[in-house]
Amino acid sequence: MIYLDYQATTPLAPEAREAMLRWLDGPGGEGFGNPHSPHRMGRMARAAIELARDQVAALLPPGGRVIFTSGATEAINLAIRGSGAGGSVSVSAIEHAAVLDTAADAGRIHMLDVAQSGQCNADQDLPSDTRLVAVMAVNNEIGTIQPTVDWHCRAKGAHALYLCDAVQAYGRIEVTGADLITISAHKFHGPKGIGALWVRDGVELAEVQAGGGQEYGLRSGTLSPALVAGMGAAAALAKDRMHADRAHVEALWDRAGELFHDWELNGSASARWFGNLNIRKEGLDVARLMSDCREVMFSAGSACASGSGRPSHVLKAIGLSDAQAKSSIRLGFGRYTTEAEIERAANIINAAADSQ
Template sequence: MIYLDYQASTPLAPEARDAMLRWLDGPEGTGFGNPHSPHRMGRMAAAAIEVARDQVAAMMPPGGRVIFTGGATEAINLAIRGVNATGSISVSAIEHAAVLDTARALDRCHILNVSAEGKCNTRQDLPGDTRLVCVMQVNNEIGTIQPTVDWQRKARSAGALYLCDAVQAYGKQQVTGADMIAVSAHKLHGPKGVGALWLRDGVELIEVQTGGGQEDRLRSGTLSPALIAGFGAAAALAKERIEQDAAHVEALWMRARELFADWTLNGSEDARWHGNLNLRRNGLDVARLMSDCREVMFSAGSACASGSGRPSHVLKAIGLTDSEAKSSIRLGFGRYTKMAEIEEAARLINMAAEAQDL
């Protein structure tokens, strides 16, 4: 099988797996201790979590703290609900459902438009009562990179906080400034089931999940040393390999663009993470294509919305028709993708697509 769905999840790095095994069992079966217990095994587990906290924080801006969560969705909910804003929440039209649905659930959501290139620019006005702005760094469906530094400045000038969903950026490029940053381990070769919310110094949230307040009195529940150690190891490895990984992705991107030259690219070619190739072909039956290319793991949209039958809200936001959105596919690749896999996947996908034209 050829895996080209890196936006949905990434392969677990061997280094992250090794770090996790220490806390799933450990020497003489001592790795399972509760990190919130005061005895020696608890203190050992707690120390491992603090090492991982430093590793995750090392790829964040200076002057903040890391709160571990069960994933990016929980981190985003903690940020949006924890602000306890009484005014509007301004959200870009191409945010992940974790942001859009949470903001809408609070019934104070203002949508920020995006260009046909998939960029959310700061020339548009914010409602006068805006208290929180949410603009992601890299879009999960089309890979476009947003002007997050400009949005942070605009939010600050409006007296609002700025939340950045950096799930697709973290570990791949420099995460830029914000008041709050949400990230997920399994998008940078760490384990599923763990994420983090970075809070700038001075930002205070209310507790939205009660029951112990183990994480900075903001997030309750027993932390998993194994998952967090894996997250930390994956973050440390990403920091070490960031230039090497980017160069590899760029080479894969250039070859993929050659192999899919007769497809239409969705979103900006330049202002995007080049590990995301979102393409369309008029009249394409994507369900049939995926059935005909069962050995290639790719997506018809975000994994969170797959199977809904609805056209992508991201592709609709950049101006595509329902038909164009439904004839689009997303190929995602990264550190462990081989050039030969890109070439074989392109051969299979192109052959299956051309068979539909007959």
């Protein structure tokens, strides 16, 4: 099989797996202690968590703290719900459902427009009662990079907080300019089930999930040393490999552009993460295409919204018709993808598309 769905999840890095194994030891080992216990095994587990916290923080702005969560969805809920009640939450029209649904449930939601390129420009008016602005760093469906620094300044000018969903950006590009940042380990070659919320110093949040307050009094629940250690190792590896990974991805993008030259690109051709190729072909039956290309793992959009039957809200927001949105596919590649895999996948997908 050829895996081209890196926006949905990434392969676990061997280094992350190795870091996890010690903390999965059962009887006879010392790695299964509760990191919140005061005895020696608990302190050992806690030390592993604090090391990972430093590793994760190394790719985030200085002057903040990392709060571990079960993933980005929980981190987003903590950021939006914990930052206050009432008022308006301004969000870009192409945010992930975790942001859109939480913002709609937590207060009045104000939608920010995006250009045809997929960028959400920071010259838009905000409601006078805006308390939080949420614009993601890199879009998960079309790969467009957003002007996060501009939005942070815009939010500050409105006396609001700025939340940056950096799930698709962390470990790939520099993440700067925010009050709250959410990340998820399995998007950068770490394990599933662990993520984090970065909170700028001076930003006060209220506890959303009560029951012990293990993480700075804001997030309750026993942390998994194995998952946290895996996330830390994946973060450290991403930091070391960031430039090499980016060069590799851009080379794959160039080759993919040659192979899919007769498809239309969705989103900006330049302001983007080049490991995300969202393309369309007129009249394409995507369901049939995916059935005919079972050797290639790719997507018709966000994995979280797959099977809904509705056209992508992201593609609709950039001006595509229902038919154009439903004739689009997303190919995601990264660190462990080879050029030979891109070429083989293109042959399979193009042959199946041409046969329709």
